[in-house]
Amino acid sequence: MSYEINEKRFLKELEAEMAIDSVTGQYHELQDYLLKEIEGLGFKTWTLHKGGIMVEAGGEGNPLLVTAHGDTIGLMVRHINSDGTIKVYKVGGLYAFHTERENVRIHTRSDKVITGCVQRKNASVHVTEDELRKEVPDFDTNSFVVLDEDVNSAEDVRALGIEVGDYVALEPRFTVANGYIKSHFIDDKALVAVLMELLHDIKDGKVKLGRKVYIYISFYEEIGHGGSTVPEDVKDYLAVDIACIGPEQTSSEKKVTIFCQDSRFPYNIDMRNELEDAAAKAGADYVRDSFTPHYGTDADPALVAGFDIRHGAIGPGTRASHGYERTHIDALSNTYKVLAQYVAK
Template sequence: MSTEKIKEYIGTQLKALTSIASPTGFTKNATDYLMKQLEAMGYAPQLSNKGNVSVEIGGVGAPLVLAAHVDTLGAMVRSIKDNGRLRPTTIGGHQWSTADGENCMVFTRDGRMYTGVVLNTEPSAHVADEKVETKEENMEILLDENVNDKQGVAALGIQTGDIIAMDPRTVITESGYIKSRFLDDKLSAAILLGVAHAVKEEGWRLNRKVTLLFTVYEEVGHGGSFVPADTEEMISVDMGCVGADLGCTEHMVSICAKDSGGPYNYELVTELSNLAKSEGLDYAIDVYPHYGSDVEATLHSGYDIRHGLIGAGVYASHNYERSHMDGVENTYKLLRKYITK
């Protein structure tokens, strides 16, 4: 399979994944999709009680887990206001300043979906005496329905605890740029689907037992808290950070040396970076000052493993994010080289 073909496949999977709303706690549709895709490839994926999807893709010995998460940032209905607008509460590290003016969807517990828009309590420049600060208590959801009181909203079936998901607005340009909400971490999930697809299509000879793990509680800190008991090594495949004081760009694969949880395994970081260098990949070793990953949840759960973190460079994290197909290619090639003989 050519590099262009696998990038096209990953891009298709990304669009499919981002089209499925999956804020943390509301991930069943996303994991159902993963199960169907993996089963169609000829694998036997398993769904845990928690909702994580795991699948062995081959190999023997020295068990390795490659993990990505499909839960995203989002919000929940905290209360219904007297004027029929919804007061939200954050799910994960959602930043309201990045969502002011964004289209959204509200999902009810009886299976209905309504569209709306996120705005602060006084968004009109021609009306407001001063700008309203975009913090949670000043944000509200205006439904695209003719309701203006609590009773009208209740009649729609909307209640406290319903899920609010932002419009992902996924675009892949002809020049290779990938723009979307939730590239963290659906881009990496798509890359892992690409790995699984290529293992079958190309007959990769794996150099160890490799399990792919798609988690659903990463954004709230405990996605990777349970992995196969025999795991010896685990790599979170999550977004690489792009920003001030970092070497990574959207075109690179990022290898994290340290984040807010401390240093990653020194030998594994060295091995990954040496491999990237020997393969001529565009990469950077970076420190992420405000970051946590699934594999740290695994460590906190008591697993005795070597741990690492890599991912395609993503700019404007927890915002409307941007990456590039070059970063996807470099990440995919590093994973391929690391797990094949």
């Protein structure tokens, strides 16, 4: 049986998620939104004390946990400079060269949102020596946030309610053209939207579960401990996350990737073979790929935490990971086909 993603519904869901800032640890708004949507479909849910959503999707026997993460990389206020600019530091693997000239939203303690832009000290071509313009952007030395406010001192900034520790989120710049999806944070909101599609199809009876399935949306993947909580009856753990495109990678923006290895471990060979069989049965266009030296999924910390589980991972080929990312609806559709076939087998 071939399982097809509802493209219109999927893109609407993805755009809604992209509009909600959720830098790692800043989970409340997105969690509340997703809980409302999932409980509206009739599924039993509970939340983790640290933040995260667990869903009982149904089915019986041989429990499988499927996870995607709702947290994103971002920034946090590090220091308020005397001239009213703001020094920031990264949350997760966000590098300054991926933020230059990006618009941002600062979330204050009082829930006020103040906008700004990431700039370099030596940003103007006409008044900057060539050597300075060629400097690599760096949050410690030459990259900071300029507010869209009339501020000229640290006191002016603090009067707006901004303080050290406030989250700074990049605007996603979500857009779709000819099936290509471009945005910050395709990693991993695109796969959260895929899981929402699966829940819709389970509810509507289009996907009939062949085993007990939990859906887990974590909010700490980008700093390494999102996947460390697992229901005690789970036997298998499947992460759905982006597959990074690079010079020596087989991943493609139009295909689903079955992960063989990441920077931590090889994925379970038996589970990997089952996923490949599911891809073939579903008619999905897929490749196998390995990701080193800087990649991991939420399935990895579950093993480190000591759970006796098999782990696997699949996901859409995605360009420019942790930057302004791009994938194609075909890759997400192929990912959905494998996922639906695997939970239904």
